[in-house]
Amino acid sequence: MxxxxxxxxxxxxxxxxxxxxxxxxxxxxxxxxxxxxxxxxxxxxxxxxxxxxxxxxxxxxxxxxxxxxxxxxxxxxxxxxxxxxxxxxxxxxxxxxxxxxxxxxxxxxFLGDIERLFTEVLVLAREAGMLKLGTVALDGTKVHANASRHSALSWEHASRIEAQLKTEVKELMALAEAADKADVPDGMSVPEELALREKRLRRIAEAKATIEARARERFGREQAEHEAKLKAREEKAKKRGRKPGGKPPLPPTADPGPKDQVNLTDADSRIMPVAGGGFDQAYNAQAAVAAGSMLVVCNDVVQAANDKQQIAPMLDKLAAVAATLGSAETLLADSGYFSQANVAACVEAGITPMIAPGREHHNRSWKERFAAAPPAPQNPTPVEAMQHRLATPEGRKVYALRKQTPEPVFGIIKSVMGFRQFHLRGLENVKGEWNLVTMAWNMKRMFALCRA
Known part of the structure; x- marks a missing residue:
């Protein structure tokens, strides 16, 4: 039974x-x-x-x-x-x-208050003995924006549509003036059609103004880089006593390019290369993760697909939390963050830089892996000192923490927590949401550390 x-x-x-x-x-x-x-x-x-x-x-x-x-x-x-x-x-x-x-x-x-609460959670983690801010690994990941890349409007396409709409407005104005003489299609309202096109023209004008503003901003940045290249070329010529080979770098242009574009759904988002190939409408989410605990201690969201400009802002954020969380001693980052200026900025901030100057070779032989440390250079520059540090067995061991620190965090956030796309729009809102995401990750990680 x-x-x-x-x-x-x-x-x-x-x-x-x-x-x-x-x-x-x-x-x-x-x-x-x-x-x-x-x-x-x-x-x-x-x-x-x-x-x-x-x-x-x-x-x-x-x-x-x-x-x-x-x-x-x-x-x-x-x-x-x-x-x-x-x-x-x-x-x-x-x-x-x-x-x-x-x-x-x-x-x-209250999205803006999340940043303050984010730090308070880390203070609790430090008081509980879960967080020690010594070695920090910095990395970025592309997160899809709450907008489709098909909603983007390029300068070339906007100009073509604008010309078409202006022509149609003239035709409709002529049709309105001759409405008593010409045959107007059934169901067509000339005032409504005019209003529709004028509204679209206003939106296109706003989009073109945004593209022009971005072009001017880019021109200022590229002009400074161009002048720096010319100066370096001149110094090289004086040092060698002859004209350097190759063509001089071309000056940047202030005008928008035909492919310059703006997204009509989320104008702050950008077209960026994404993992697996291809491009999508996205933001570049940054996170500085403490080695050992894997807690995110600082974060940011930027519009640049390149990570090279993100070292200095993250150093400022690390300095801001030093009084409450402790000082970072070593910064790990991949080759996407490497530049002489970034290495010098870390040294000036009192942080030991461990930034790969180039892509690492896979499947190194045992001889390369267990090779003795090369002799230290005499009076090295910050970059030379860092390169020597990375070549030592101790340096290679420390740098190996980079892959196993921020990358699993991003993997869990995207694959386990399921956060693959921002749900808010606009850079400030997206920054607040990333604070919320990383705070949720920190609590989830703290809970796991309590069980360990």
Whole structure:
């Protein structure tokens, strides 16, 4: 005879249910709530007027967002639904159900406060002995923007459409003047057609103005680089006593190129090369990760596909958190960050640079791997000193930490947490969302370190 547990969905609770009994003692949702309860949310709390109907406490809404980003639930509508469907989300929300408008408005309104709270979480990690800021590895990853690359408008295409629309406006104006004489197609409203084209012309004019502004900005940067190349060429000629070979570098142009473009959905995003080949509308998300703990200590989002200009801003961010988190001693980065100026900036900041000057060769022989350290150069430049450091067995061992520090973090954020695309638009909003993503990662990592 079969023996089954009784199925009863009708009998009510004899006592009120306790949300504290819904989850096991060791659960990420409990940990998120415990960490958020230790954060200083007074500034956020004071932003509420206290009038009208009672508001959801910021700790509840922040907990839903952090746990959502840590577990792959990013949409405010899905977060609202999860407070009904998921025991963990019910626990965080104390069995309440904030609607999606409330969650979205909270995220949009207090996105700027996330950066301060991001640092507070790291302070808690340091006090718990999880974070030691010694060796830091810097890397970047392309994250898709909340816009399609097919929504991009190039200067050449915009100019062609603009000319076409202006011609059509003239034709419609002539048709309107001769409406009593000419046959107007059935269902066609000349004023509506004119208004539609004028609206499109205004949007194209705005897009072209943005492209022109970017071209002027690029010209200023490229002009400085051009002058530096000419100066280096002249110094080389004086040193050799003869004219250097090859053609002199061509000066940059201030005018927009035919392929210069702007995205009409998210104008701050850029076309960037992505992993696996090809190009997409994206942002370049940066993260400085502490070796050992794999906690993100600093982050940023930039519009440049190249990483070469990101060392100096990250050094400033590391200096800003030094008083609360400790000072970084060594900075690891791949060849995409290498330049003489970047190496010199690290030395000036009191940080030992370990930046690959070029791509590493794979499948090195055992002789190369276990070769003795070369002799140290006499009176080396910062780059020469770094190259010698990278060639020593100790230096190779330290630099090997680079691949196993930031790259797994990006892999987990994208593949496990499922964050492959920004859900907000605009550079400042995207920076705030990346703060939220990396804070969620840090809590998830801290929870794992507590269990270790």
């Amino acid at each position: 079969s023996n089954f547990r009784q199925v009863d969905r009708e009998t009510g609770f004899l006592l009120p249910p306790s949300v504290d009994e819904w989850l096991p003692e060791r659960h990420l949702a409990r940990f998120v709530v415990e960490v958020i309860d230790q954060l200083d949310l007074s500034r956020t709390v004071k932003a509420y007027r206290g009038a009208g109907s009672a508001s959801y406490h910021p700790s509840v809404l922040l907990g839903l967002l952090v746990y959502g980003y840590a577990t792959g639930v990013f949409s405010s509508r899905k977060l609202e639904r999860a407070t009904y469907d998921s025991v963990a989300f019910r626990f965080i929300a104390a069995n309440d159900h904030p609607d999606h408008d409330t969650i979205a408005a909270f995220r949009r309104r």
